[in-house]
Amino acid sequence: MPTKIKVGQLQDDLRTKHLGRSILFSREVGSTNEWAKELAMYGAQEGTVVIAETQTRGRGRLGREWFSPNGGLWFSLILRPKLRPAEAAKLTFVAGLAVAKVLHEMFGLMVETKWPNDVLVNGKKICGILTEMNTTGEKVNFVVVGVGVNANFDVEKVFPEELIRVxxxxxxxLRRKVRLEKLFAGLLETIEKLYELYTRKGFNPVLEEWKGYAGFLGRRVEVTSPTEKLSGQALDVDRDGALVIRLKDERIRRVFVGDVSLQTSKE
Incomplete structure (x- = not known):
């Protein structure tokens, strides 16, 4: 099975109503999110997708580098939701849930969501989501949702040593390669369904399903933010998308920005 994506077949399996009607492809870009934001600024319609075989300056949250070798699925989607910025930011959960559902249903993998933007298999990161938006006051001009799935490569052969463990x-x-065109179609179709659910019925149905994959809930975690490090029990992710934790001194804290790692024992 080919490692790389077959450009001519990207829309063959696609059964979406709006998303992916326009797809732009490049062998190599700096960042698909940067490419998509530029197109959005010039008026690209909602549902436009940009996809690349590799990114030379891929980014994760907080400006971190995202390693994007050949064989992965790296794409960004332009949305123009009629939502306030605080609500549009929750589209990260929509995309993360879509990835978890597709990897579980298509391949039978034991998948977990990790707050706020990762998808794990067997405790290791297999996908990251990067959501960025352009606003004018309380008006959202556009949102770019970047999705990166580690697919047709062996991480031990292509990833830096410090990333192989995680x-x-x-x-x-799976011990095999997958059809990237089929994976792309499944992801886009599921994102579209969940996006419609979110805009029609609000965040709660998406959040509740997302939490069904959230294996870290109820566990002892460490949360590292730009300003502090917290340890406690992960109680919930609330309707604002905040992580709710009980600290060792029994205080309850809501965290909006940070990285979660599991501690070894349950409380």
């Missing part, structure tokens, strides 16, 4: 890929988990 990262996996579909090839590592």
């Amino acid at each position: 990262t996996t890929s579909l090839e590592n988990e």
Whole structure:
């Protein structure tokens, strides 16, 4: 099975109503999110997708580098939701849930969501989501949702040594390569369904399903933010998308920005 995506087949399996009607492809870009934001600024319609075989300056949350070798699925989607900025930011959960559902339903993998933007398989990161938006006051001009799935490569052969322990890929988990065109179609169709659910019925149905994959809830965690490090029990993710934790002194804290890591024992 080919490692790389077959451009001519990207829309063959697609059964969406709006998303992916316009797809732009490049062998190599700096960042698909940067490319999509530029197109959105010039008026690209909602549902436009940009996809690349590799990114030379891929980014994760908080400006971190995102390693994007050949064989992965790296794409960004332009949305123009009629939502306030605080609500549009929750589209990260929509995309994360879509990835978790597709990897579980398509490949039978034991998938977990990790607050706020990661998808794990067997405790290792297989996908990251980066959501960025352009606003004017309380008006959202556009949102770009970037999705990066580690797919047709062996992480031990292509990833830096410091990432191998915490990262996996579909090839590592399945011991085979997958059709990237089929995976792309499944992801886009599921994102579209969940996006419609969110805009029609609000965040709660999406959040409740997302929490069904959230294996860290109820566990002892450490949360590292730009300003502090907290330890406690992860109680919930609330309707604002905040992580709710009980600290060792029994105080309850809501955290909006940070990285979660599991501690070894349950409370």
